[in-house]
Amino acid sequence: DAGVIQSPRHEVTEMGQEVTLRCKPISGHDYLFWYRQTMMRGLELLIYFNNNVPIDDSGMPEDRFSAKMPNASFSTLKIQPSEPRDSAVYFCATSGGGYQGEQYFGPGTRLTVT
């Protein structure tokens, strides 16, 4: 079975540009999570969806960040405009819920904003 798929794997962009990160969840998983990982702040949850509906976006740093899940097989995280402090690895993770509810992570997108 295919795991969580993220694209692009690497993104280098200039400050002020729009960046769109993409995620395809594991088929049948109802929960989708976006995380950001930096050396300074570790792993932070940005937002999560259940059945395509955003449930908690309290971790989204500011209005420049937005996330959508138009259907069960696709989600995007958009940063507009991007800033150098947004440089990080962004992970998408999905879960089937249930008793354990373990999350399976995608390979991540390494974003560098210059």
Add this chain to the structure above:
Amino acid sequence: AQKITQTQPGMFVQEKEAVTLDCTYDTSDPSYGLFWYKQPSSGEMIFLIYQGSYDQQNATEGRYSLNFQKARKSANLVISASQLGDSAMYFCAMRDGAGNMLTFGGGTRLMVKP
């Protein structure tokens, strides 16, 4: 308030020996779940093991076991017979209550010496 604490930023272990990675947590909810993830240098996050707060026995998965001490609020990961491929960052995480969000600790870097 930090919910998950990993006090060992880095550790060395000799190949074939056992090693314990510490994790303490804080929650007032009687129902919670504890997870360990491995992040090798390639960057992906790999789910290792899960322990539920009501589970009667300590979780085990192959060479991984979880030393769960509920009264002390600790959930230490034990890796037996360390291998060179175990060199990685290890993250402890908690899901509390009926929620689906994970809170991660700061991680421990494990280095296995040949």
